[in-house]
Amino acid sequence: MDDLRDEFIAETRETLEILSSQLVQWEKTPEDHGLIDSVFRFVHTVKGSCGFLDLPRLARLSHAAEEILSVARDGQLLPSSELVSAVLSVIDRIALLTDALETGEPIDDNDAELIQNMLAFLPTFDVDDVERADYGAGSYADLLADDLETIVKQRSQTVRIPLALLDKLMNGVSDLVLARNEVSRQLRRLHGSTDTDQAFERLSSTVSEIRDAVGHMRMQPIERLFSALPRLVRDMCIELDKEIKLEIDGSDVEIDREMVESLRDPLTHILRNAADHGIEQKAERIASGKGAAGRIFIGARQTGNQIVVEIRDDGRGIDLDKLRSRVLARKIVTEAKWNSLSEKEKLELIFAAGLSTADKVTAVSGRGVGMDIVRNNVQAIGGTIELENMPGNGLLISLRLPLTLSIIPALILKAGGGLYSLPRSTIVEILSASNKHVSLEFIGELPIANIRGQRLSFARLETVLQLEPQSTKPDHGRTVIVVRPPSGVPFALDVELVVDIEELVVKPVPPILAKSGRYAGTSLPDNGRPVLLLDASGLAEAIGLKDSDTRFGRQLGWHNEADAVVEECVESALVFEDWDGATRAIRLSVVDRMEDILPSEIHAVAGGFCVSRGDELSEIVGFSGEAGLEEIKMLRLSDGFNIRYLAVRDVFDIFPINRLSVSVQLPDTFEAVIECDGRPVELLNAYRLFENDAGSIRNPALCFVEADDTGGWERTILAPLLTASGYRVSFDDNDRGQADVILTRSLELPTVPEKTIRLLDSATNDTVVEGIYKYDRNNLVAAIETKLRRAVS
Amino acid sequence: MKQLFLLAQIAGTEIAIRSCVVESVISVGDVVEIPGSDPTIAGLFALRSRVLTLIDSQFRVTGRKNKVPHGSFAVMVEIDNHIYGLIVDRVMDVIQIEEQAVSQISRVDPKWQSLVDNVVEVEGRVIMVVDPASLVSPDYSIAA
Numbered sequence: 001m002d003d004l005r006d007e008f009i010a011e012t013r014e015t016l017e018i019l020s021s022q023l024v025q026w027e028k029t030p031e032d033h034g035l036i037d038s039v040f041r042f043v044h045t046v047k048g049s050c051g052f053l054d055l056p057r058l059a060r061l062s063h064a065a066e067e068i069l070s071v072a073r074d075g076q077l078l079p080s081s082e083l084v085s086a087v088l089s090v091i092d093r094i095a096l097l098t099d100a101l102e103t104g105e106p107i108d109d110n111d112a113e114l115i116q117n118m119l120a121f122l123p124t125f126d127v128d129d130v131e132r133a134d135y136g137a138g139s140y141a142d143l144l145a146d147d148l149e150t151i152v153k154q155r156s157q158t159v160r161i162p163l164a165l166l167d168k169l170m171n172g173v174s175d176l177v178l179a180r181n182e183v184s185r186q187l188r189r190l191h192g193s194t195d196t197d198q199a200f201e202r203l204s205s206t207v208s209e210i211r212d213a214v215g216h217m218r219m220q221p222i223e224r225l226f227s228a229l230p231r232l233v234r235d236m237c238i239e240l241d242k243e244i245k246l247e248i249d250g251s252d253v254e255i256d257r258e259m260v261e262s263l264r265d266p267l268t269h270i271l272r273n274a275a276d277h278g279i280e281q282k283a284e285r286i287a288s289g290k291g292a293a294g295r296i297f298i299g300a301r302q303t304g305n306q307i308v309v310e311i312r313d314d315g316r317g318i319d320l321d322k323l324r325s326r327v328l329a330r331k332i333v334t335e336a337k338w339n340s341l342s343e344k345e346k347l348e349l350i351f352a353a354g355l356s357t358a359d360k361v362t363a364v365s366g367r368g369v370g371m372d373i374v375r376n377n378v379q380a381i382g383g384t385i386e387l388e389n390m391p392g393n394g395l396l397i398s399l400r401l402p403l404t405l406s407i408i409p410a411l412i413l414k415a416g417g418g419l420y421s422l423p424r425s426t427i428v429e430i431l432s433a434s435n436k437h438v439s440l441e442f443i444g445e446l447p448i449a450n451i452r453g454q455r456l457s458f459a460r461l462e463t464v465l466q467l468e469p470q471s472t473k474p475d476h477g478r479t480v481i482v483v484r485p486p487s488g489v490p491f492a493l494d495v496e497l498v499v500d501i502e503e504l505v506v507k508p509v510p511p512i513l514a515k516s517g518r519y520a521g522t523s524l525p526d527n528g529r530p531v532l533l534l535d536a537s538g539l540a541e542a543i544g545l546k547d548s549d550t551r552f553g554r555q556l557g558w559h560n561e562a563d564a565v566v567e568e569c570v571e572s573a574l575v576f577e578d579w580d581g582a583t584r585a586i587r588l589s590v591v592d593r594m595e596d597i598l599p600s601e602i603h604a605v606a607g608g609f610c611v612s613r614g615d616e617l618s619e620i621v622g623f624s625g626e627a628g629l630e631e632i633k634m635l636r637l638s639d640g641f642n643i644r645y646l647a648v649r650d651v652f653d654i655f656p657i658n659r660l661s662v663s664v665q666l667p668d669t670f671e672a673v674i675e676c677d678g679r680p681v682e683l684l685n686a687y688r689l690f691e692n693d694a695g696s697i698r699n700p701a702l703c704f705v706e707a708d709d710t711g712g713w714e715r716t717i718l719a720p721l722l723t724a725s726g727y728r729v730s731f732d733d734n735d736r737g738q739a740d741v742i743l744t745r746s747l748e749l750p751t752v753p754e755k756t757i758r759l760l761d762s763a764t765n766d767t768v769v770e771g772i773y774k775y776d777r778n779n780l781v782a783a784i785e786t787k788l789r790r791a792v793s
Numbered sequence: 794m795k796q797l798f799l800l801a802q803i804a805g806t807e808i809a810i811r812s813c814v815v816e817s818v819i820s821v822g823d824v825v826e827i828p829g830s831d832p833t834i835a836g837l838f839a840l841r842s843r844v845l846t847l848i849d850s851q852f853r854v855t856g857r858k859n860k861v862p863h864g865s866f867a868v869m870v871e872i873d874n875h876i877y878g879l880i881v882d883r884v885m886d887v888i889q890i891e892e893q894a895v896s897q898i899s900r901v902d903p904k905w906q907s908l909v910d911n912v913v914e915v916e917g918r919v920i921m922v923v924d925p926a927s928l929v930s931p932d933y934s935i936a937a
Contacts, residue, residue, distance in 0.1 A: 409855060522844045
């Protein structure tokens with residue numbers, strides 16, 4: 001019985017939250033029909049579930065709400081603050097009754113009044129209608145008893161599972177994945193039959209699907225938490241007579257199901273504080289040169305092994321003088337102690353129990369129970385809370401939450417004979433230690449890496465992990481990783497080797513291991529040997545980068561300046577050996593990562609090649625197809641939306657883009673020629689790599705080339721140029737009629753002059769006929785284009 | 794009422810662990826070392842898909858760090874959602890003991906003080922009952 005009731009309650013509560021936020025949206029943008037449609041659907045769903053479960057009182061309320069929304073949906077009713085408030089109060093009542101179902105406490109109140117208030121907005125409102133429709137009759141206590149009884153009789157569509165069982169399932173699936181990997185290794189060694197391979201492939205993809213599904217069972221988008229906030233802010237605006245614009249970002253970030261519940265109260269508290277204490281009254285804002293409307297920003301993002309939830313407001317911030325008098329008045333610290341504290345420590349005092357800096361106790365906040373409880377709740381789930389005060393300009397509160405049981409892409413590194421992993425999101429760049437752009441300088445004894453003029457703290461991973469004493473030189477053959485902790489300045493970490501990149505399921509480390517601060521979690525990669533996930537912030541601390549340094553340079557605006565600095569870095573290019581053996585470069589910004597692709601993952605399709613990985617099928621560029629049995633290195637390129645793979649023989653290094661003034665003959669293929677280690681290297685035109693599809697779509701023009709049967713020059717020299725320029729080429733006389741352009745070296749008068757281009761063997765135009773010199777590429781292409789345009793017009 | 798106890802040996806001394814907290818006894822193979830960690834930690838070990846933190850149990854008694862030999866036995870316990878493997882010299886037996894045979898002790902060898910809460914009498918011998926939680930973290934230690 002409890003299970004069924006809980007399910008109904010949880011479902012309704014979730015629906016109501018989304019509903020409130022949508023309703024508030026609709027109030028702001030009445031012209032958005034999509035919103036009112038969606039609100040209507042939600043109410044309808046609630047009404048449906050109530051009716052289905054035969055809960056008469058809840059059904060009556062939702063039916064009334066549905067009625068008024070249906071009129072609004074038809075455009076006969078425009079949203080006003082009063083109307084939305086009336087509807088919200090009915091929804092609140094539904095929520096209250098739902099809660100009551102859980103607690104069993106009766107709420108003795110008359111719903112009829114609420115319903116009447118709401119229905120009064122109907123253009124055809126008539127009190128008699130309400131009475132006839134029997135909206136509010138009956139005593140609540142009886143009805144609640146009815147409601148409770150009927151729930152028991154119903155069955156539901158979802159199943160509630162104890163977390164322990166879910167964990168057991170997850171462990172089982174992880175075992176399954178490891179076993180699959182082991183079988184895969186065995187199969188590869190045995191060279192089994194194709195049938196076996198195919199059967200295994202099917203098994204393998206099914207296992208992957210199950211793993212994904214199980215992983216998602218635990219996670220929920222943080223939207224579930226955020227969807228209640230617009231309503232909260234709206235109500236506070238009315239109550240406090242303020243205007244506040246709420247911006248929400250990162251709703252799709254997924255967090256652990258359990259964490260959603262633990263965060264609800266702290267987030268509500270912080271938001272209330274921001275709206276009440278932070279944001280000033282309109283007049284005060286205007287006087288201090290701000291817009292009349294206050295801004296509150298709530299954002300969530302995943303950085304490495306943490307979820308960061310930030311709440312910023314552009315209000316008055318924390319007034320330290322005011323805080324001082326409060327703290328002293330409440331005898332939280334002595335005056336002498338206060339004077340000895342740093343600014344940061346002073347701010348921390350707002351977390352002290354029984355403190356409130358608001359001048360007056362308002363209905364919404366300021367009862368002095370707030371921030372201490374917020375901090376306790378956040379710490380209880382292993383998170384931390386940080387403040388950044390901008391007096392007069394607002395307050396930034398960051399909640400850093402652990403990412404239990406989530407999958408993150410991580411780099412596997414080797415150092416001192418052991419393997420470690422580092423979240424990919426903390427990595428800015430990976431360079432070879434022998435790269436000439438990396439040099440080591442010393443400030444006293446302290447090594448500083450100079451990477452393309454950017455000076456960074458330098459440390460060997462072995463030293464940080466206390467595997468060996470401080471080393472002074474980066475050895476050649478080692479790798480330098482530029483790491484940027486979730487909050488703070490980047491530093492250079494020298495490791496033996498970067499082994500691989502893998503998606504890791506990270507589990508928290510036990511408390512005894514967490515003490516060292518260097519490790520954020522443990523994980524089991526596909527090889528079945530445990531690996532420790534390094535904590536980038538912990539490493540920074542171990543190197544001696546203090547917290548105050550990490551704050552340094554951070555601006556007080558709405559954007560994190562630290563991010564901008566890195567983006568400003570010189571553009572760089574990755575230099576590699578192309579599939580045809582030539583040394584080429586590609587802009588680093590389009591390179592996602594390097595992957596080893598098995599020949600079995602490459603498919604020849606439609607005259608090209610594709611890589612299939614998981615559900616993804618991506619085109620390979622620059623690949624001729626003669627794959628051996630070995631894995632092939634490929635650069636995974638991304639323009640942020642499309643994926644292409646570029647087959648390479650080897651990858652050398654990263655260089656800043658330093659253009660040489662060499663004219664580029666094939667601007668379609670190469671963007672520029674750049675200097676790398678004193679040699680000129682072609683920089684691939686990234687646009688062209690992604691553009692490929694377009695070629696087939698626009699149906700390229702057909703060029704008929706007149707040539708005799710041998711036709712050596714036309715076939716070997718002219719045709720490749722035309723193809724490379726995006727035209728189709730034909731030597732077949734049958735195509736002459738339908739060709740868009742005819743190219744000839746014949747000096748005879750053309751039969752179709754408007755389509756024909758004559759090519760001349762000599763650059764000096766000493767013949768009487770008109771034509772283009774056959775090696776004048778630019779004019780030739782221009783002439784073809786001119787003919788094509790004429791043909792169209 | 795009878796209770797199950799696992800009899801094992803740590804630092805050459807016979808001890809008992811309440812079997813209700815023990816998940817299983819495993820043989821440890823390839824250990825991944827953790828540099829810079831608490832000396833009580835012997836490393837990480839993967840038991841199928843689960844990663845165990847190995848505890849060098851004898852270190853808490855002797856104060857000397859030992860390398861974990863291949864094939865060592867570990868008692869697998871789960872404490873606060875983390876799984877640990879307590880390295881023991883060897884595992885002797887699982888026995889049923891009457892609750893009355895378990896008693897408080899007033900004085901323990903100082904080396905064992907933080908790990909032991911009770912003693913049991915087995916076939917005329919008095920054996921210390923080691924609390925696994927106090928082994929995995931000083932925070933849980935009995936003396937504290």
